[in-house]
Amino acid sequence: MSTINDVAKEANVSTATVSRVINGSSRINVQTEKRVLDAMAKLNYSPNTIARSLAKGHNDCIGFLLPDLNLPFWAKLAHEVEKCARSHGWNVMISCAPKNLDDYYSAYNRLSGSMVSGIITTYIGGADEFIKASKTPTVTIGSISKSSHSISSNDEQGGIFATRHLISRGCKKIIHISGEMLPERSSNERTYAFVKECERNGIQYKLYETSLVDQVENNYAGIIGNVFYENTDFDGIFASNDILASMCLSTSLSLGFQVPRDIKIVGYDDIPISAMMYPPLTTIRQNYQKLSELAVETVLNLINGIEVPKIQQISVELIVRGTT
Amino acid sequence: MSTINDVAKEANVSTATVSRVINGSSRINVQTEKRVLDAMAKLNYSPNTIARSLAKGHNDCIGFLLPDLNLPFWAKLAHEVEKCARSHGWNVMISCAPKNLDDYYSAYNRLSGSMVSGIITTYIGGADEFIKASKTPTVTIGSISKSSHSISSNDEQGGIFATRHLISRGCKKIIHISGEMLPERSSNERTYAFVKECERNGIQYKLYETSLVDQVENNYAGIIGNVFYENTDFDGIFASNDILASMCLSTSLSLGFQVPRDIKIVGYDDIPISAMMYPPLTTIRQNYQKLSELAVETVLNLINGIEVPKIQQISVELIVRGTT
DNA sequence: TTGAAAGCGCTACCAA
């Protein structure tokens, strides 16, 4: 690995000049510049970002702390976050912390103590104080708490869309299976909206809740089995994510129900496989790209000390396919 | 942000001493140590990893360069790589470079010129020379080239398992849809093994190939439509990944075929959703954990200058489910 | 337009 000194010697200039041509920071004699460029090429030089970061007092890397890359929702988000960060010239360091607060804290510290200038993180109940104390610019995805900056989809809207759609398709008794209802978690709104819409329309309903651990460990079978065991007369399911919905679908089919004739199903997220199952899944699409862009731009603003609204929400979209 | 100097002053010692207590690198007077610790606590000091990395000449971060996090196979691998790296005390920086060699080069350079000590990368044809020239310790996943260190599944074994299973289920004419056949790509072996097994058993077969771009853009519909258009008499499909297989499944069902009665399908990878569709997908399971562990341990060894075999392969497993 | 040199925060060697 050649350094800026090697280049300077090779080109017969000072390191300051080399630095200038690297950064284009000031006027430089065309011939000098060419000499430097040639030297860089000859030595296959590439600047050491660590040294650079140290000298500049900051580096161009943000951390993304998520529960689990095996969850398509988060994988998709990670993909978009990385793409968006890159387009701004930033790198992203990823860390997964699925299970509990302690894991979360240690993952967060590894990122913030490391080399990231800011963090985008999944929401996990109870970490507000911790995040605030860390002083690292942080934006949370999926919370509606004002204690840190947060981005989320408009989950109330999603809940309304899903429920109304099911009702409009003639459902009379609807089961809702939610994720874990943590305080201030934005996805709770899906459930609240569902309940409200059902009651307003005099529709029977029943609620089931899964835990975060269920989700990470793909441990839905028990819950879903239970739904089909405890209820014989329902004709609609609104599931809080597409994985859950797709398991409801396959369970329905394997028990001899026809979908959508006997049971209609609406999922949430619109992950890639949702369109590929049979029948393809009706769902609420989250705008991954917008979500990611907003998250990246918000941390970047925070890092630069630019004022940013505490809570930002993004619209969702009902995607009607074959399960309703 | 307080620095090591602040702590030194506060504790009335030299920075060298502070550094020693941080790193536990040599014997220190108990009282001195306590003074330093107190000072660190009082100033809420946390060492700057950038400065540290620069001084040490290396940092604890590896890069993972993959085609696309939306592909469940890579997302799963990324998850395991991160987990495994973390257990060794290393961070991982992720970069996606789906489309072409130029994207790949720039992503690779961003990582290597950045702050990673080593790189784990997806295989992409034609980059061997480039990688070698970069001097960054690199392990490639999914190649059988000896020009850099590579880890892959035993794809010949996978191809054999899949084909024999289909034949044992009574298939007489089998379609195979492969990924892009890049030179020295390990997954080619699936196709070669398939052809060999069919010929050995006098089974009719036909080959289709998809491109990398098809995969990234989820652009399989055309190919699959074509398979069903051009062939009316086949009774088995061996697809080179589970996404492809699941689309074959839903296409079969939507065209009125029964699976597995009329058409039997075997996929490849065993991604999480494969077990959740209906009927659940018979597939070849790759050992993600082993693959990742081997990749991480191999880069780490490379970084530490430890001799490592050029090519390492991992066994696969046939998972029989409902589509055969 | 260029060069000299003082840092950025930390580690590690050499002395004491």
Place this chain on the structure above:
DNA sequence: TTGGTAGCGCTTTCAA
């Protein structure tokens, strides 16, 4: 057991 100090590779004043 401690302190002094020379780097690590780069950026950025200040002068020339």
